[in-house]
Structures are given as C-alpha cells and as structure tokens.
Amino acid sequence: MIEFQHVSLTYEDKPVLKPFDLTIGRKERLVILGASGSGKTSLLRLIAGLIVPTTGEIKIDRKTISRPGTAVVAPNKREVGMVFQDLALWPHMTVEENISFGLKLKHIDKKKRHTRVDELLSLMGLPGYGERHINQLSGGEQQRVALARALILSPKVLLMDEPLSSLDTALNLRLRKEIVRLQETFGFTLVYVTHNEEEAKEIGTRILLMETLDYAILKDTSNKKRTIHE
C-alpha cells in the first residue's frame, strides 16, 4: 500500500503539486489521467524516489520512504519498477544486458540470468531477441523490453509513464491487454500515467483525473472513494 500524506512538490520555487493525500491499495491498477504539465510524471517520480517531496510524507506498507528533502529509502531499495515515457533503454547494451542488469547487480550467476531473461522475453513475445541491440528493435519491441526490464526484479509496484503514447493504434490496443494480463499474472501494484481516456478506462481499476495543480476522482471501480483534494 502506498500512502501520500500532505505531500506537495515545488521545483525552482514553482509549485508542481499542491498538498494532497492519496492511498493506493495493494495490487491495485491506478491510472492517473491528465494533460501535459499536470504533474502526473512527478507523482510517479515521487513514488520511485527519483525526486523528494517539498512537504509531507510518502509511505509504502506503512514504512516512510520519503520525507521533505530526503529519500529515506533509496530508489533501488523500494522494490519499484518503472517504464519511462521515452523507455530509457540503455543504447550501449543488448536486449539481454538491458533486462538482466538488475540481476547482474545482485550477483545472480550468468546462467540463471540468461534463463530468467529468456522466460521474460518469451512472456513478452520476443523469444530469441536477447542478442539484439536496442536500435535494431521496433517501437513496440522496445516497449516490451522496457517492460521486461522493469519486471525482472519482481517489483511490488510498477510505475508506467505514458508507455504506449508513441505507438500506433493497433499496437497500443494490443499492449493494453497485455499490461492488464501481466499485472494479473505477477500481482504487482500498477500506477499508470496516460493522457488517453480510453486507455485509462481499459487498464485502470481506479482512475485519478489530474488537472494542473488540481485533482478529482473520475472513476473508482473499487467503491472506495477518497478525497485527495485538500
């Protein structure tokens, strides 16, 4: 469970997020829907620990992970995976090296890493792609590699920042279903950012509408309405 308690964020003296409370349940699929500049990405980065709040506290499973100006728990200790909007696949590594990087840092031996990557690549519909370089992949293939990389360490929380925005409609529709299937298979909490309402409805069990510095719940399929706007 992720809890935001009176969290706000300012950047270079400009308010990005004004104080809010929010609770995201375990294994929930929360979609944050909003226009560009509304602070959606900042919300994800706060959970990941890549930025810290200006005020308030963020907790995962009742443990404080961020306080004002401090990441109490480092990003790599939060058991959080993330798919970035531009995917951020490392251009100097192969597909296998990209996906297995987290395992390598945990000193998992090469054979086990290879097996795990192969499993994930098969699950993503990319068997035999391990040796390819990132620039040899199509947009859809890159997207799946980014997803595989985010899942390799079996995170409790997966953050996705408009991962399908650059794909064509057909591929976008197919991958939406795959994301839901993967979430159900792995059982992680999904926090998904998009500006596409159809995408939000298909993926989310709850949708949070975000406007610039303002928030309201648009849809709550869990019937646990929470007011996050102070």
Next chain:
Amino acid sequence: MTWRLLIFLTVAFLFTATLLPVLSMVFHTFFSHGNFDFSAYKVLFQDSSLTSFQNSLLLSLLVAAASTFAGTVLGIVLGKTKLPGSYVLVMLLTLPLLIPPYILALGWYEVLGREGFWGELLFGFWGTSWVLFCTYLPIPMLLSMLFLTQINPRFEEAARLMTGWPQVLRYITLPLLFPAVILSFLLVFILTFGEQSVANFLRFDVFSLESFTYFSAFYDFKTATVLAVPMVIVALLVLAAEQFGRHKHLWRFDTAYSIEKINLENTRIPLLIMILLLISLTVLLPLAHLFAEATDIHLWAEALTKAYQPILRSYLYATLGATALMVFGFFSGYLLTERMFAHRFYDAVLIFMFSLPATVTGIALILFWNTPYTNFIYGTPLIILFAYLGKYLALTAKITQNRLGQIPHSQVEAAQLAGANPFQVLRFILAPLSKKALLIAWVIGFIFSLRETTMTMLLYPPGYDTLPIYILTQMANGEPGMIAALSVIMILMSLLPLLVLGYFTKDPHD
C-alpha cells in the same frame, strides 16, 4: 553571387591558403634538382631522428592516457556532483590551457630549479610529461562535462531503481561517456605530439623540435621538410582514428539535458580537499611562484613599457584570428550540415589540418607563400591569420555545425516558403539562432590564437612579434624578474577570454 558559389569560394580559399602548402611541401621532398630522389629521407633513419620520434610517441601516449583518465574522473566529479564551488574549481583547472604551455614550464622551473633531484627530474621526460599533463588536463575534463549533458537522465534513473550511484556511474554513465574518452585521448595525443616549446625549454628531444631546429637554426629546409613528413603521417593516422570513431558521434552534440547531480554527503569535504590539492599542484604552485617573482611594481612598469606593442599585437591578431575563424567556421559548419559538395572530404581536411603539428603547418606556409608575388601575404601578418585558420578552423566549424544541426529544417523551409532567399535565411534565421554558438566559436578562436606560439614564431614578419614570442626571446637572455613579469601579464591577458568562456559554460543548458 549565389550561396553555393560563396561556399565554394570559401572552400577554395581555405584549400589554397592552408592545405595546398602542406601537399606541395610533401611533394617537393620526393625531388632533388628536378629529379625523383629519396636520398633526403636518409635523415629519418639517423639515431637522433629515431630517438626523438620514439620520445615524442612515448610522451604523447603517456600524457594522453594520464590526462584522459584523470580529466574524465575530474569531469564527472565536477560536472555530476553537488561539490561546493565547482564553477570556480573548473575555471582554475582550465587556466593552464589558456596560456602558452612554456609559461607553466617556466613556473615549475621557478619552483624546482635546475639542480638537485627534482630539478633533474623536471628537465627531461618526466618534467615535460608533467607540464603537458597539467596543460591538457582541462581538455578531457571539459569534454566529459560537455558529454554528461548529452546523457539522457532517464538512463541513469532507470538504473537507480536497481542500484546506487557508484554502480550507475560504472555501468551507465561511464560507458555513455566513451565518445568523450576517445575524443579526449585523440586531441591530447595530437596536441602533445605537435607541442615543442615545453620540450625545448626543458631540454627534452622531441620530433617536432628536430624539424623546427633544422628549419630555423640550420636553415636546412630540405631536411626540415623531410622530418615533417612523419608528422604528416601521424596526423593522417589520427584522422583515420577520428573517421573510425565517426559512428560514435565524437563531435556531435544534441540539445543538452539537465544533469542529475549526486549528493555527496560524507565524501564532499574529502573530495573537495583532494581537488584543491590537485589544483595547487597543477596550477597554483607554478603560477604563484611566477607572481611572487614579479612583485616589484617597477618591473611591471618596465615590462609594460617594453612589451606594450607585442601586447597590443597579440590582442589584435587574436581578435582578427577569432573573427576569421568564426566567419569561416560558420560557412564550413553550414557546408557540413547541409552535406554540400565533397562535405566528407572537407571534414577530413579540417581534422587533418588540426591534427598537423604546428611546426609542419608553419614550415609549409613559409615554403609556399615566400615568393616575390605573394609577399603581400608572407611579409605581413596575413600569413599568421592563414596559419590560425588552417590549424583551428576544425574547432569553430564543429561548434557551428552542431548548432546548425540542431535547428529544425522546418524553420528554414518556413522562411523559404515566406520568400526568403538563401542570404535572407542566413541573416534572419540561421545566424540569429546560432548567435550563442558563434560567440563561443569566437571565444575559442580567440583563446587558441592568443596562446599560439610555434607557428607565430616561424611566421611572424620582422617587427610583428606577439607577447608569447617576445617572452620566448626574453627567456634566451632576459632578466628572470622581467620574464616573470611578462609571463604574469600573459596570464592576466588570458583571463579575459576565461571569464567570457566561463559566462557561457556556467549553465549546462547552453
């Protein structure tokens, strides 16, 4: 005149002014009294030539490897962490690159003297290596800092979700800095290979000095030009390495990303102390000794009285050189961006001319332009401007090319649809959008022209010397205090472009 014709004339002028003299010089080494003759090449196989060539290679390899390693680490520490006062530290570390390298050698001579263990160490391979290491350390440092702005911060963030900063730096940041490492190594290697004023002062035989000595001391032009040929070959090898590394985007910079800085916490103070120690050792110690030697106000007055003309000429030539480099750099950058006629060959020529040791360029220009018909060039400071253009145009062309490459083509097309002709596109679209790049190109051109010594020494017409040349001549038989005062003046003169450069590099987004 059409736009293409103007670009063509620019290229034709540059080829005639700088490349043709080098080709002509190499061509003439194969002939003697009108006959095909290789006998002059015997000099290359003399012990002295072989030894000095080996010395130059070893020196260049050591200085390039050491400064690339240390400079890259420094660049990461200063560009990637929240170290207090990093801006001032970068400026201090950059200072040796702005002044003629022999002034740093002179400073070390003031510190260590000639006698004893340290004095003997200074005069020779290790002393020359150390001075050139200090001189060129800023190149990999600044390049690393520049290339850090080219790394998408998302790459690091993706890794930070899996590990801490040390591993992120090792597996993500450093491999992505690889182009900076290659480029730094090549640049420092070729600059060290062509540098001879430090080796000359510290009595260490290097190959470029051999050719220089045969030319200017023995007036043996044939031997001097033959000795220049291996340096042409080394320049061609560096060019080949640069072309090989082309796919690594050695010279290409896109719009800068905002660098995510590392919070150092407990290591902040120890790191700061280490860097301050390094600055003391590489910059402050030798230069402070020069300042200490020149504290007498009468010395300053005398130095300014005697050297005011070389000082003014230095600024004048550097200003003219920088302006020519900026203008021709812009045309060259445009040619390269638009991939106009023979652009790859032209690009290779620019890099080749930059890689060519200054001694070779100087000798080639003398042999080509020293004729009764071209005395209006050879007998005037125009010849020095030709030398600056030939040697440093690659730098300003690359700076402009990068900026022009970042301007969306749609902006030019929109102007064309609005009825703008090529000159109007240049005037109203490209030039204003490249304003900052042009200013930076001008500052870089100014710095390199101001500190240039070897080519100017060979080429300056009688009565047209610059301050670096004046100091060198004073070093032969002048008063130590006077030489120190002149060196301090040179350092202070170099600070002006440093301040301008600092202004432009302060914000990594620029």
